[in-house]
Amino acid sequence: MIDEAPIAAIATAPGRGGIGVVRVSGRDLGSVIDALCGRRLEPRRAHYGPFLSADGSAIDHGIAIHFPAPHSYTGEDVLELQGHGGPVVMQLLLRRVLEAGGPIGLRLAQPGEFTQRAYLNDKLDLAQAEAVADLIDASTEQAARSATRSLAGEFSARIHELVDTLIELRMLVEATLDFPEEEVDFLEAADAHGRLQRVRDQLEAVLAQARQGALLREGLNVVLVGEPNVGKSSLLNALAGTEIAIVTPIAGTTRDRVAQAIQIDGVPINVIDTAGLRETQDEVERIGIERTWGEAEKGDVILHLLDAREAEGRAEGHDPTARRSSPSESARAIEAELERRLHRDVPILRVFNKIDLSGDDPHLLPADDDEPARVWLSARTGDGIELLRRQLLELAGWQGAGESTFIARERHLVALRAAAAHLAEAEGHARLGNRQLELFAEELRLAQERLNEITGEFTADDLLGVIFSRFCIGK
Numbered sequence: 001m002i003d004e005a006p007i008a009a010i011a012t013a014p015g016r017g018g019i020g021v022v023r024v025s026g027r028d029l030g031s032v033i034d035a036l037c038g039r040r041l042e043p044r045r046a047h048y049g050p051f052l053s054a055d056g057s058a059i060d061h062g063i064a065i066h067f068p069a070p071h072s073y074t075g076e077d078v079l080e081l082q083g084h085g086g087p088v089v090m091q092l093l094l095r096r097v098l099e100a101g102g103p104i105g106l107r108l109a110q111p112g113e114f115t116q117r118a119y120l121n122d123k124l125d126l127a128q129a130e131a132v133a134d135l136i137d138a139s140t141e142q143a144a145r146s147a148t149r150s151l152a153g154e155f156s157a158r159i160h161e162l163v164d165t166l167i168e169l170r171m172l173v174e175a176t177l178d179f180p181e182e183e184v185d186f187l188e189a190a191d192a193h194g195r196l197q198r199v200r201d202q203l204e205a206v207l208a209q210a211r212q213g214a215l216l217r218e219g220l221n222v223v224l225v226g227e228p229n230v231g232k233s234s235l236l237n238a239l240a241g242t243e244i245a246i247v248t249p250i251a252g253t254t255r256d257r258v259a260q261a262i263q264i265d266g267v268p269i270n271v272i273d274t275a276g277l278r279e280t281q282d283e284v285e286r287i288g289i290e291r292t293w294g295e296a297e298k299g300d301v302i303l304h305l306l307d308a309r310e311a312e313g314r315a316e317g318h319d320p321t322a323r324r325s326s327p328s329e330s331a332r333a334i335e336a337e338l339e340r341r342l343h344r345d346v347p348i349l350r351v352f353n354k355i356d357l358s359g360d361d362p363h364l365l366p367a368d369d370d371e372p373a374r375v376w377l378s379a380r381t382g383d384g385i386e387l388l389r390r391q392l393l394e395l396a397g398w399q400g401a402g403e404s405t406f407i408a409r410e411r412h413l414v415a416l417r418a419a420a421a422h423l424a425e426a427e428g429h430a431r432l433g434n435r436q437l438e439l440f441a442e443e444l445r446l447a448q449e450r451l452n453e454i455t456g457e458f459t460a461d462d463l464l465g466v467i468f469s470r471f472c473i474g475k
Helices: 030-037 087-100 113-120 126-137 140-149 154-177 193-219 232-240 283-298 329-341 385-396 411-432 433-455 459-471
Strands: 005-008 015-028 047-052 060-066 075-085 221-225 258-265 267-273 299-308 346-353 363-365 375-378
Touching: 005 113, 015 087, 015 113, 030 047, 030 060, 030 075, 030 087, 047 087, 060 087, 075 087, 087 113, 087 154, 113 126, 113 193, 113 459, 126 140, 126 154, 126 385, 126 411, 126 433, 140 193, 154 258, 154 433, 193 267, 193 411, 221 232, 221 283, 221 329, 221 385, 232 258, 232 346, 232 385, 258 385, 267 385, 283 329, 283 346, 299 329, 346 385, 363 385, 375 385
Parallel strands: 221 267, 221 299, 299 346, 346 375
Antiparallel strands: 005 015, 015 075, 047 060, 060 075, 258 267, 363 375
């Protein structure tokens, strides 16, 4: 059941501001407009004047705009009252709006309800509606640009192209199933193999772009682990470009997580400094160490910091290809514990710090069969920090944002991967010719349904509730 009662909310962020907006949406707002503005408003035209209380006195002076249905954000009648952005003024204005709208059932909006109504009234599809929240929450310029492209419908257009291609192929299959007496190899005659391969290639291209968009939205959680005094806090400060964490020569200075959001090439990275890992009788430090393991279990990338002076097998000289520095016994125990605790495939990057003291040159060695990727740097001088930044982007799978990059969410990736799996199954049935046409057609149908989930043309109501409940109130 869809609640069609008119709704109202403050549409600007809490706190003081130069301008504040109260937004109202519903089927017929004439009585509310008369009560607040004392006159009728011309559609889509700004009107300056007082916002009236019940006794006719002015609550505030500002601009009122009326957007009659269906030419509005929600597809319903919308009234926007733009006044001064003080929290008390906004609350007074909202209270008066609810009072004036009482006879028509006006109520406070739920989080995301304005955008939900835009979706339900076909003003936006589901991917575009999600892009509204992603644009608001964007933490980097690149993420904001990609969210804008999704809001403009670029992502949805790519999905519709895939769906249209699948529909065309399904029509050919269904027509053949209606005439089973025909002794014609349908798959050969209709170039079904070629059509299917083309749609699979298109889907793979969309999935690759969606992975980039999801990275821009979700970012990367990078957890710094290692023994005390290997330079984790110094590295956090070097990556952040400011003094975030306290750095001292005293072991165990960091006892709790310290997080800092940074960006590399527009990709948001959340760097988390943690307590040094060692045996300790200090109860506070022990709790911090346990939290370190908890952060590592949630991380997307683990940076295992080591002191370059203490690495076993460190070669003399400055030929990076000749050395295969490996961690000490205690450091290897940390990596063994990481492997035991991590329940998913999380990349580990060894960072040999303090090369300004060891005499090593900054360099990077890629992962091989025996060891993970390794980078030599100095958090104190900054030598090798750029190598680490490039390696983090590579581990994240970042290929660079282009003008076609759109924002994406994990549910989009799940749907795209599922559609790709159904098309792979369809390919298997296609190899058996007309004998497997029914199964071939069924896999195409399932692939189409998974793609339609992205734009909301085939979406469960409970999923809609989860999506819109995470929006801010007033949007």
